[in-house]
Structures are given as C-alpha cells and as structure tokens.
Amino acid sequence: MTYLEIECYMKKLLVRLVYALASVISLSLLCLNLYSFAVWLMERKVSFSNIAGFTALFCLFAFLIYFLISTRFVMLIKSGALFIISLFLLSFASKALFVVGIDTPQYSDYVLLLDATCDIAEGTRNYLQLPYFQLWAYQTGFPAFMSIFSKLFGGNVTALLFINCMFAAGTNVLVYCIVRLRTGEKPARVAAVIYLVFPYVFGMSSIYTNQHIATFLFYLGTYVAFRFGKSWIIAPLTAGFLIAFGNSIRPEGILFVASVAVYVLFEILKGGSDPGSMAGKLEKGKKLKRIILKAEGNSGTGSQVPPYAKGEAENNYLSNASGKIDVNEIKKSNVNRVKLVRGIVVIASYLLFINIASRIFISSGLNPNGLTNGFPLYKFAVGLNHDSNGCYSKDDVRTLLSIDDESERDAEALRLIRERLSVPVTSFIRLFKNKASVVWTAKWRYPAFNGINNDSAFDLHLLRILVGRLNTAMAFFDYLIYLLCFLATSVSSLLTAVGKRDAASPFFMILFVSAFAVYLLIEVQYRYAYVAMPALLIWAAEGIGASFGGLFNGKPGSIKADDDLRPDTNL
Numbered sequence: 001m002t003y004l005e006i007e008c009y010m011k012k013l014l015v016r017l018v019y020a021l022a023s024v025i026s027l028s029l030l031c032l033n034l035y036s037f038a039v040w041l042m043e044r045k046v047s048f049s050n051i052a053g054f055t056a057l058f059c060l061f062a063f064l065i066y067f068l069i070s071t072r073f074v075m076l077i078k079s080g081a082l083f084i085i086s087l088f089l090l091s092f093a094s095k096a097l098f099v100v101g102i103d104t105p106q107y108s109d110y111v112l113l114l115d116a117t118c119d120i121a122e123g124t125r126n127y128l129q130l131p132y133f134q135l136w137a138y139q140t141g142f143p144a145f146m147s148i149f150s151k152l153f154g155g156n157v158t159a160l161l162f163i164n165c166m167f168a169a170g171t172n173v174l175v176y177c178i179v180r181l182r183t184g185e186k187p188a189r190v191a192a193v194i195y196l197v198f199p200y201v202f203g204m205s206s207i208y209t210n211q212h213i214a215t216f217l218f219y220l221g222t223y224v225a226f227r228f229g230k231s232w233i234i235a236p237l238t239a240g241f242l243i244a245f246g247n248s249i250r251p252e253g254i255l256f257v258a259s260v261a262v263y264v265l266f267e268i269l270k271g272g273s274d275p276g277s278m279a280g281k282l283e284k285g286k287k288l289k290r291i292i293l294k295a296e297g298n299s300g301t302g303s304q305v306p307p308y309a310k311g312e313a314e315n316n317y318l319s320n321a322s323g324k325i326d327v328n329e330i331k332k333s334n335v336n337r338v339k340l341v342r343g344i345v346v347i348a349s350y351l352l353f354i355n356i357a358s359r360i361f362i363s364s365g366l367n368p369n370g371l372t373n374g375f376p377l378y379k380f381a382v383g384l385n386h387d388s389n390g391c392y393s394k395d396d397v398r399t400l401l402s403i404d405d406e407s408e409r410d411a412e413a414l415r416l417i418r419e420r421l422s423v424p425v426t427s428f429i430r431l432f433k434n435k436a437s438v439v440w441t442a443k444w445r446y447p448a449f450n451g452i453n454n455d456s457a458f459d460l461h462l463l464r465i466l467v468g469r470l471n472t473a474m475a476f477f478d479y480l481i482y483l484l485c486f487l488a489t490s491v492s493s494l495l496t497a498v499g500k501r502d503a504a505s506p507f508f509m510i511l512f513v514s515a516f517a518v519y520l521l522i523e524v525q526y527r528y529a530y531v532a533m534p535a536l537l538i539w540a541a542e543g544i545g546a547s548f549g550g551l552f553n554g555k556p557g558s559i560k561a562d563d564d565l566r567p568d569t570n571l
Helices: 003-043 048-070 080-101 108-122 131-135 137-153 157-182 185-196 211-227 234-249 253-273 278-297 307-321 327-364 377-383 394-401 406-421 425-440 467-497 507-521 526-547
Strands: 457-460 463-466
Touching: 003 253, 003 425, 003 467, 003 507, 048 185, 048 467, 080 157, 080 185, 080 457, 108 131, 108 137, 108 157, 131 137, 137 157, 137 211, 137 234, 137 327, 157 185, 157 211, 157 526, 185 526, 211 234, 211 253, 211 526, 234 253, 234 327, 253 327, 253 507, 377 394, 377 406, 377 507, 394 406, 425 507, 425 526, 457 467, 463 467, 467 507, 467 526, 507 526
Parallel strands: none
Antiparallel strands: 457 463
16 A cells, blocks of 8 residues: 555545544434433323424424425525525514514523613713623623614613624524535525524524624624635635624634634645545546446446546556646645635634734723633533533532632632542533533523513414413424434434545534534533524535435435535635
C-alpha cells in the first residue's frame, strides 16, 4: 500500500468516524424521544376524546408532511423573494397572535430583563444594584438593545414581544435561505414550513427572552459566511461581527465560533478524499479501473468501455501513485488555504468585536463590568448536580451566591464540581440521560404557559382553546417533529458512516453536536435548546436531500450533497 493510498484511507476513516459519532447521538436522541413519547402518552388519561384527539393530530401531521413532500404545494409561489416575504409575514403574524392570545406573566429572569430595559430607556441605572447584573454582566446586552424599542413604544411589554416575534420570523427565513443555498429550493421550503409550525418556537414567543434576537444574529452571520464564500475578508469579517453581536445579546456565540473552527479543520483534513485532490483522484482512478475490469469481464453483454475512461483511470491511478502533481491539486491546496484564512478571520473578528462591545458597555456606564461573566464555574457546578438533574438548584444558589468573596466562591464551586465528578460511571450515564431528556424532548410545560392555569383559555374571538389542551397538543406535535428530524439525521449520518453516500458539508451537524455536548456539562433548561433547533432542521433537510433526493425531486438520488455545493458556498 502506497503512501497516497494510506492517506486516502485515513481521511475516509476520519469522515466515517465523525459521521458515526453523529449517527450515534442522533439515534440515541431518537430512542430517547420514542421512550419519552411513549411514557408521556401513557401518563395521559385514557378516554375516547383523548384517543380521538391524538389520532386526529397524528393524521394532520402525517398529511402535512405528505402534502409538503409529494405535491407542489410549497412551490405554488414561483418567486423566491415573494416566498420569503410571505414566509416572514405568516411567521410573524402567527407568533404575534399567540402573544395576544396567551398573556404570559413575565417571571424569573424575564422580569429582571424587562425592568432593566425600562431603566436603560429612562436613563437610570437601578438594575446595576442587583447582584444578577453585577455577577453576570453579559445579561445587560439584551436590555440595552431592547431599550431602543422601549423608548419608541413606552415600555409596552406586548410591543417588545412583537419585536422578538419579528426576529423569530427572521430566523424562519434564514432556515429557508440556508437550506436553499446548500441543498435545493423544495427541501428549503419544506424545512421552512416545518419550522413555521414548530410548536417549540411558539412556546417561547410570549416570554421576554434574549434568545430570539441572538439566534437570528448567529444564523445570519452563518448565512453570510456560506453565501459569500469567495470573499476572503469582508464576508468572514461580517460573519464574525454578527456572531459577536448575537453573543453580546446572549452568550452562545462560542458554539458557532467553535463549530467554525472544527468545521474548517474537518474540511481541510477531509479534502484529500475529494475528487480534485491527489488522493481523491487516486481513489477515483481505482473505482474506474474496477468498473472497466467488470465491464470487460461481462462478455456477451455488448458492454463497451470508452477509451477515454480507460485513459482517465490509468492516468489518475498511475500519475498520482507516482507522486506527480497537476493543476487541480494546486487548486485544491489553494481552496484549503482559503478555508483556513476565512475561518481564522471569522474567529478573529468575533473576538475583536466582542471585546469592543464589552468596552463600550464599560465606557458608557451601562455596566462597569462590561459583558463579562463573573462566575463561569456556576454553570458547571449546577450542571453536574445529580440531585437536580443538572437543572436550576435552589440549594446551589443558596450555597454559592451567599459567598461574597470571589476567590472563596470559586473555591466552593470547584469543590462541588470535584465532588460531583467523583461518582460512579452509572451515575453519570443517568445524569446525562436525564439532562438530554430535559433539553431534547417535548414533555415539559412551555415557558409561555408558566403561571397560567390549565383551565384558562387561548382566546381570539371565535377561537377558544383551554391552555392545558393547547400545551398537550403542542407537545404532541413537537414529539412528532423531533422524531422526524432525529430519524432523518441518524439515517443520513449512518449512510455516510458506512460509505453508502458521499459526505455532505457538515457544519450544522457539528453545530448541533457541539450544543448537545455542551449541555451535557452545564446547567440546562428546556428552553436552552432553542439556539440549536434551526441547526437540527437544516441538518435534517440536508440529510434527507442528500440521501433521499427523490422525495423532493421525483427521482431517487437526484440531489448529491457535495455536487450541489457551489464553490462560493464553502465557509
């Protein structure tokens, strides 16, 4: 075996291992959701009305998916621009109606953020007296941004929630734009419509959270990076700025920056197995030789081997086996260099702008601590709490936040972390399973319904639905969407891992897996998965498009992941 053959084999092995890991995670979450869904259904009261209701909802969901995939319903609007406008307006209107119909009393952190917004809009700094904004100064970013709208609308919370709905609708549009860029028009529209009716997003619409704006900015930055892939500086600089801007609203930008770093490294290492590279041409030549030998061996079938095919196979195999380098190999090396430079610019831009933003907050007096995190160990200490399943713990808050001295507080947090790490492996498995259940299943009560009695109603004139029934119906639909997405991602990743299809560009797979891994370690809540939900939809759409192209285009395998990625769509 030559050096090039070993190189090609190792790079193919790397790709397969990465996708094997992704398939294991997806399959695990699929099984977890199946189990959680079954338990959730068994906890419902067995009655004719419940059975009929769930059956009707399942049929409605199945009809929706069938209708989207097997007809041209989503292609009725021929213009892409008109579809984007319609999608945005419909997404915003539906979420705004939800806000009007569900008058959620703001609670917990949301009240603090709302009060801080009003303080900043009025020119006061009362919020700085709260330990919350002293310890976690980064929480000031969202109120500072929203204070612009608070001045316009006089601090009306419904108006501020409508602003959040606009950004949520913008994220819906970005799901469409990103999938269209990477896979195709119809799968992009299908993914966008599924995200449009995603109950998870509705359940977050009527709370004053910083997640809608930050998520929009993160995915806008990602879209810019992929859309303008030929730009060495401007696009990656802009992408880094947008991710940093989102991070100043909610500190989840590190997920995207880390994913960029891993993605660029993966693409460079994988590059040798691409068709344009030396190792890739060697592999292509070997495949052509096998096809030629097979065709020549089928005597009596009339099979003829074109002379150019023989020549291409021999040239690919012999020239590359002997170590000769041609123009294509130089081009491939340049592409890898571009990817590396662009990735570095995105990361450097992010670090630069997040530091500039922090200094602006210090100099303007919005927060003397800038946008820093004064107690990063807190999230890990709580996240490893086996008693609370890694969720918010009043005992941890009482223990840790009662210590005023920073060094003593950090020492106590480290003690708790070490103590919680020194448990049997089985305890960790149980903790991780419970945390994954909190973040990635739909059995929990939506934040929008917190503090609202189940007998209250979603009331819009003629439409009146009890909150308890609405929560149940939304959770049922969420389970079905989760199952569909995790089935798609696990199957497509498994097909790549076993070599049944070429590896697609895996950025959103890496992003989702990164979020999954991070939330195994830090504090979790049901709503924390929000930032990863667009990535899950995009990954699922890419997986279905690459593995089962006939679902979207009428003929099997008509979408090939790598072939449809134009040069200007690479990060």
